[in-house]
Amino acid sequence: MSDPSADTFPRLLAGLAATRPDAVAMQEKLYGIWQPLTWSEYAQRVHATAHGLAALGVERGEVIAVLGDNRPEWLIAELAAQSIGAAVVGIYPTSIGEELHHILATSRARVVVAEDQEQVDKLLRLLAEEAPADAAPLHIERIVYYDPHGLEQYTDPVLMEFTDLEATGVERAVELPHWLAGQVEQGDADDIAIICTTSGTTSKPKLAELSHRNLLAMAEHLTSIDPVSTKDRYVSFLPFAWIGEQMLAVACGLSHGLTISFPEDASTQRSDMREIGPDLMFSPPRIWESMLSEVQVRIDESDWFKRRIFGWGYGVGDKVAAMRVSGRKPGPLLALTHKVADAVATRPVRDQLGLARIQRCYTGGAPLGPDVFRFFHAIGVNLKQIYGQTEICGIAVLHRDDDVPFNTVGTPIPGTELRIDEGGEVLLRSASVFRGYHRQPEETAKVVDAEGWLSTGDAGYLDDAGHLVIIDRAKDVLTAPDGTRYSSAFIENKLKFSPYIEEAVVFAPSGERQGMTALIIIDPATVGAWAEHERLSYTTFTDLAAKPEVQELVAEEATRANEDLPEGIRVERFVLLHKQLDPDDDEITRTRKVRRSVIADRYGDIIAALGRGDEQVSVRSRVTYQDGSSIDRELELTIFDLTTYSVPPGRGRRPVWSGRR
Structure with missing residues (x-):
């Protein structure tokens, strides 16, 4: 019996093109119409692009970079590079400046495949700027773009359109008809397939080398628990630079022939998801949290009757979910009631979220609150926690169906060993542990020992049922x-x-x-909707956050949260920050993890004032208005003391599914 993890992505693509040539491999929505690409067409475009890259001088062992949103050309470029023995480093489309320079310089990429004018402009600006004396040099020789809109008048010789790259490849393939087949056959499972950047919460992101074997072993072990079929559909909207998207869309997609769909635009993502009805999904916590916020806003805008119906349906679903996640089955009467509740209350909500057909979905990359978990299970979404890191292909531990304790991250997947060292750190070992950090062997040695154990840097423990509970970074x-x-x-x-x-x-x-203190950033959509309902006028985010009524609103929410916390770790004081955290300001990563060191340094005066017990703190900030104008202002932020606050008498807790009390 052959080992699935001993294959390579290009060989899997060739197999799918041979056995399922007319089945849809991927589809992209353009101008409101889905444009399908079959497995045979996919393979043909990869074939042409691989020859095109070879014509540009890309050789085995090199790295090319891809920068842009998810489009078929992203995966075509990835598979083409792998076909000739090269690897791909994915770059988040929001990356700019120093971060972009760091990834390109470290990878030494000579060819960058970029999406559109925005990404091309960033690269040209980077090439034109004088790099700092201590910065590593760039090696970019060619920028290949796949969306020509706005680039028609660009004449820089470094630029090349993707269609021209493919045309060059077609011509070369005629001259060397058997060359690429030999290159694909020469490929080894232990070759670098992709290079994914780490989250970079404490420093510049490292570049983790992941082999075909690493990724395919992960896919094999994951699908042994949660099977995937060729009929399953997957909507790809999270960046391919993230290991989570490479896990499902690429590794599982090529292993099992998934159809990948690309939404037309970020603004049409939800409607496109509803149209496709994906069978599986993987998103970081922020996506699930924003979905919950959307539901809360929509229900709050509904009339009294719809709110009552949903409240009843949610209560029934919550009761059934509590039984199912612990392996119990509801009785006949409850099961029948649940069918009715699902039909009239919870299924319409799933449909609005694009989750009507979902079989199972995952969250990972950061902790997801147990209350959010509970909500999705109550509305019939089989949401499960994944625990892993880029360095182990994203997955090492996973909840099983009907065994989903909301405060844990599950149990190790097949082929993964787990132990807790003397200091409480989680250690992992499997065939999916990465090859190492690109050009940083000394950093690799710090996290992988001679026996292959990966030090995760996370503190955790195993509960009585053998589930892993992650506390935090050690x-x-x-x-x-x-x-x-x-x-x-x-x-x-x-x-x-x-x-x-x-x-x-x-x-x-x-x-x-x-007491504990907190910087809190309000959600502009939900707080804005609340302010509108309360007839509270405001201009900017800064203005909204400064409203005493909003501070009282958040104070009640924080007080309710404190009720669920041990007394020794309750929040006593907080400040509503005057701005949202921004990855471009290095305050959060591209996957929305908080860079605590940056926050502690940038808002040190506020944090110190919280610690001293001050009533106010002064900060200087630039405020940008909707018309594009901006002004530097001295702001007085109010420090709210929860020790002197109490929830108004007679006010009950709001339901989980609503922002209203």
Whole structure:
């Protein structure tokens, strides 16, 4: 019996093109119409592009970069590079400046495949700028773009259109008809397939080398638990630079012949998802949190009757979900009631979210609050936690169907060993542990020992049922004055369950006061909708966050969150930050993980004022208005003290599914 992980992506593509030539491999929506690409057409375009890259001088062992949103050309370029023994480093389309320079310089990419004018402009600007003296040099010789709109008048000789690259490849293939087949056959499972950047929460992102064997072993082990078939559909809207998208769209997609669909635009993503009805999905917590916020806003805008119907249906679904996630089955009467509740209340919500056909879906990359988990299971979404890292192809631990404790991340997938060392750090070992950090052997040696154990840097423990519970990054696990060990992320997730809180950064006691403090960033959509309902006028995000009524709203949400926390780690004071956290400002990563060191440095004055127990703190900020004008302003931020606040008497807790009380 052959080992599936001993194959390569190009050979899998060739097999699919031979056995299922007319089946749809991927489809892209353009001008409102789905444009299909069959497996044979996919293979032909990869064949032409591979010859085109070879004509540009790309050789075995080199790295090319791809920069842009998800389009068929992204995967065509990836498979083409792999066909000739090269690898691909994916770059987030939002990357700019120093981060972009770092990835391109470290990978030494000579060819960059870019999506459109925006990405081309960034690259040309990077080439034109004088790099800092201590920066590594760039090696870019050619930029190949696949969306020519706006680039018709560009004459820079470094530029080349993707269709011209393919045409060059077709001509070369005529001259060397058997060359590429030999290159594909020469490919080895241990060759680098892709290079994914790490999250970079504490430093510049590292470039993790993942082989075909690494990725295909992960796909084999995942699908042994959650089978995938050729009939399954997958909507690809998260960046291919993220390991999560490479896991399902590429590794599982090529292993099992998934049809990949690309939405037309970010603005049409939800409607396109509803149209396709994906069978499986993987998204980071922020996507699930935003979906919940969307549901809360829509229900709050509904009339009294619809709210009551959904409230009843949600209650029934919650009761059934609580049984199913622990392996129990509802009785006949409850099962029948649940069918009715699903038909009239929860299924319409799933349909609005594009999840009507979903069989199973995953979250990973950061912790997801147990309350958010509970909501999705109550509306009939089989959401499960994945735990892993880029360095182990994204998946090492996973919930099983009907065994989904919301405070855990599941149990190891087949082929994965897990142990907790003396210091409480989670260690992992499997065939999916990466080859190493690109051109950084000393950094690789710090995280993978001689026996192949990967040090995750996360603190955790196994509960009585053998489920892994992640506390936080080992360096971020703290001890409260009363001896309680806690994770800032756990408190932050409790706060973020509120539909009105987009992000929260919690800090340990400091200064004269002993309680936890927090920087809180409001969700402009949900708070804006609440303000409109309350007839509260505002102009900018900064203006909205400064409203005393909004501070009272968040104070009640924080107080409710505190009720679910041990007394020693409750938040006592908070500030509503005057701006949203922005990856372009290095405050969060491209996958929306908070860079705590940056926050601590940039907002040090605010954090210090929180610790001292001040009533206000002054900050200087640039405010940009809707008409594009901006002004530098001195802002006075109010520090809210929860120790002197109490929820107004007679006000009950709001339902999970609503922002209203």
